Each structure stands twice: as structure tokens, then as C-alpha cells.
Amino acid sequence: MERELLLECQRNDRNAQRKVYEKMAGKLYAVCRRYLKNDEDIEEAMADSFYKIFTRINQLQNPDIFEAWARKIAVNECLQKLRTSRELHxxxxxxxxxxxxxxxxxxxxxxxxxxxxxxxxxxxxxxxxxxxxxxxxxxxxxxxxxxxxxxxxxxxxxxxxxxxxxxxxxxx
Structure with missing residues (x-):
């Protein structure tokens, strides 16, 4: 991910956030799809993931690991969804x-x-x-x-x- 684009996201630039969303949506959808079956659950996990990504992007110290950081957020959201929607048996x-x-x-x-x-x-x-x-x-x-x-x-x-x-x- 481009450093400048991530810096713009840290400044809450909506256009930059849209570009990051467009670049990452497919990748994070694939992650969520591996954990969740229901399309509504996947969409909810994706929305929650992007919310956390954009509200916590200032915590990201190294822009070079952005994709791995975003994937980890998506995985955690899926696991949380599994835990809360029905116990992860x-x-x-x-x-x-x-x-x-x-x-x-x-x-x-x-x-x-x-x-x-x-x-x-x-x-x-x-x-x-x-x-x-x-x-x-x-x-x-x-x-x-x-x-x-x-x-x-x-x-x-x-x-x-x-x-x-x-x-x-x-x-x-």
C-alpha cells in the first residue's frame, strides 16, 4: 500500500479511505469468506473491519505491514462474529x-x-x-x-x- 495514501487516511481523507477500501475489499472479503458462510455475516465483518482499520490507522507504525495488519483485524472480526453469533463450538x-x-x-x-x-x-x-x-x-x-x-x-x-x-x- 502506498505510504502517502495511508498518511492521507490518517488525516481522515475520505477519498483516500475509498481508495484503500477499493484496493483491500477483495482481499479482506476472501479472508472473511474462509471463516463465515452467511453473506450477511461476511458483510458485517467486513464493515466492522474497515471501521476499525480507519479508526485505528494512526496506531499503525509501519505502513509496510498495512496489509498484514488489516488481514489480522479481519480475522479477529470473523472470530468475534463466530463467538457472539453462536458459540464457537x-x-x-x-x-x-x-x-x-x-x-x-x-x-x-x-x-x-x-x-x-x-x-x-x-x-x-x-x-x-x-x-x-x-x-x-x-x-x-x-x-x-x-x-x-x-x-x-x-x-x-x-x-x-x-x-x-x-x-x-x-x-x-
Whole structure:
């Protein structure tokens, strides 16, 4: 992100904020989509994320890490949404029905994998995203979700196994 654009955002310049929004909206939408299924929840998490980004941008000391900082805000908003809308249940028994037509046959491998994440239980999906995609260590995930490190590790293991099963059943 351009330093000057971020400085203008720090001065509450609405045009600069609009430009930052336009540059970041797609990236943050993808982050939110990995955690939340409901479009209304995604939109709410995005709106809350951008609100926090623009109201806290003065706290950003290094403009070079803006995108990572903004992604972290979006992840935290999604986790908060999961916690408040319905308890973030970590369960190995919860499973979601799926049909063979649910995954795009012509989509890219990455898109297919990301769409399969929707078939994981909420807790497993959140842990998989935090560990495999966002790169958080188990200790930090455990702290963020108020679970033990062992639970984080077992949920990640369950998510990986379930994704492998889904990939086989969908010929991915």
C-alpha cells in the first residue's frame, strides 16, 4: 500500500479511505469468506473491519505491514462474529451434508479446496484457516479461541483428514 495514501487516511481523507477500501475489499472479503458462510455475516465483518482499520490507522507504525495488519483485524472480526453469533463450538462430531455438485468441476484446485472448507464444522474450519492459511502457531490459536493447544492440534488433524476425504469424494 502506498505510504502517502495511508498518511492521507490518517488525516481522515475520505477519498483516500475509498481508495484503500477499493484496493483491500477483495482481499479482506476472501479472508472473511474462509471463516463465515452467511453473506450477511461476511458483510458485517467486513464493515466492522474497515471501521476499525480507519479508526485505528494512526496506531499503525509501519505502513509496510498495512496489509498484514488489516488481514489480522479481519480475522479477529470473523472470530468475534463466530463467538457472539453462536458459540464457537469445537466439535469432531458436527458434520455438514454435502453434494457432489457443491464443488465446481471447472474451478481451480485452490478454489475447490477453499469451497470444501465450508463442509467443515465451524471450529475446525476456523482452526484450519488460522493455522494453515494465516500461519498462526497452535499456542496463539489456543489463546485466541480459549481452547487448549491439544484441542487446536486435534481439530487441525481432524480438518486435514476430513478435507482429504472430501477431496477423494469430489475427485479433486
Amino acid at each position: 469445537i466439535s469432531l462430531e458436527e458434520d455438514h451434508a454435502f453434494s457432489a455438485g457443491s464443488v465446481s468441476e471447472q474451478g481451480s484446485f485452490e478454489k475447490d479446496i477453499l469451497s470444501l472448507l465450508n463442509f467443515l464444522p465451524e471450529g475446525c474450519r476456523a482452526i484450519f484457516n488460522l493455522f494453515a492459511i494465516e500461519g498462526y502457531p497452535h499456542k496463539e490459536i489456543a489463546s485466541m479461541l480459549s481452547i487448549s493447544e491439544g484441542t487446536s492440534k486435534s481439530q487441525l488433524n481432524f480438518a486435514r483428514k476430513r478435507l482429504q476425504q472430501l477431496m477423494v469424494s469430489h475427485n479433486i
